[in-house]
Amino acid sequence: MLEVVTENLTIEYELIREKETLTALWDFNLTVPPGEFLVIVGPSGCGKTTFINVVVGLITPTKGRILCGGKEVKGPGNERAMVFQDYALMPWRSIKNNVEFGLELQGRLNKETAKNVDHYINLVGLRGFEENLPHELSGGMRQRVGLARALSTEPQVLTMDEPFGALDAMTREVMQAEFEKILSKTKQTVIFITHSIDEAITMGDRIVVMTAGPGRTKAILDVNIPRPRYDINIREHPRYQELRQQIWNMLKLEQQAQMDREAKLD
């Protein structure tokens, strides 16, 4: 588990058709200590997906930089992995081959690491489905494959971009509990993005609330609720209620600000 330090990060996109520069992040600073489960919530368009894409090396910063374990991030790396919102599984590969995908690309697939693959397929509860194809699995199962794929590379930093966004409400809650169980065993530094306040409080050690775009940190809250939290009664915990109220109020303001900003642009 490595720490992630963001220094003065600015990301600008060029919108060719509108002939405008869109600033997704502006002078963004954030430090994630090693092993922490950090959740980022914010209104749509606040730049949280952009941020996570920079952490994982898919986007290069316009200004500023990100350091992972002290080294500047210049592109993708073995120590950082991602779980995608729409799973991003290769539909022609079996579950086993999908989980091996990361290791294969990194050239690290051998007899030793193959045992890892089996271990993680087991851990996410998909033993017996190794030879199935993704289209034969449900959404929740596919996301578990995505998690197993990311974990197999044994990353130091795991980023998750609204991993449960495409799932129905019940599956979502079940998956939250499962992921919390699994990730508490594997102990990476996790950066998790969500729209759901409940999800944020259930899963995170700390919550970063972002402002409307270009996003900055509006507030950083320590959750301070003991784990395990996958209990139906967790919602009644006083701290849970307190956090929920605070975040809800902040997000409501920011969501409104975002909509106003977009209305002005029209």
Added chain:
Amino acid sequence: MATTFGSTGIQEIHEIPRRRPIERPIGWDGFKARYGITVITIINVTIFFVLWEIVARMGVVSKLLLPPISEVVKVTIEMAESGELWKHLSFSAINFTLGFLIATVTGIPMGLMLGASKKLDIIIGPYIWALFSTPRLALLPLITVALGFGVVSKVFLVFIGAFFIIVINTWAGVKTVDQNLIHAGKVFGANRFQIFSKVIVPFTLPFIIVGLRLGVTRALVVTVVAEMLASSRGMGYVIVRAADAFNSAKLFSMILILVIVSMTLVTLLRKSEEWIAPWREKSSV
């Protein structure tokens, strides 16, 4: 054992195992399941030919327009025995096969490269679209003059017929690749070549097969038409001579053979489409 709560109280139900081997029916049901469709098709086609024979012999339609199937078969056998069938079929077969194979072997890589490289797309793209949009038959006289009456000009025409559609379908396949998959590749450290070979090419495979399927029908058409217009051998030639001589049975014989060949190839390709990409919705065309 699971428990359910019904309005009449607690019911015990047996647990149904999640996975169990497929139950194969036996006896009459088994026969129906396995061979049902085949049997129906055989009966269906037999009835079709029987009706053909009856209607043709009834004299309702002129014998020129609808020769009885028995005569078609007779003529075919005569041609086979005299060696005429082989002479013409082999010519067409060579033209089609060579032209189509060359189109496949050059078209697929070309399509892949055009999709992968923006530069190639800009430079070569316009020529591909231009030639694709040109009616090939307009080029026929030019090519015949340049390459003669024989195999070479035919192969070249067939090649042109199939090449562009294979290129364009492959190209479209590459362009359509789900961006998420490419991101996933990049995140896990794939270099450009790996993205190409492990993400783009497998994704494009079903598109390639569609391109081949469309190319097959075009290639067959071009083979026959080219032989009709500028050849002294081949199925197209036989068709034209038979039409001139009002020999409908011979004409139908060629048509029937073409239908059988075409159906076989297209069915093979459609099956391979399903086999290669079971995750895609089956195309209805």
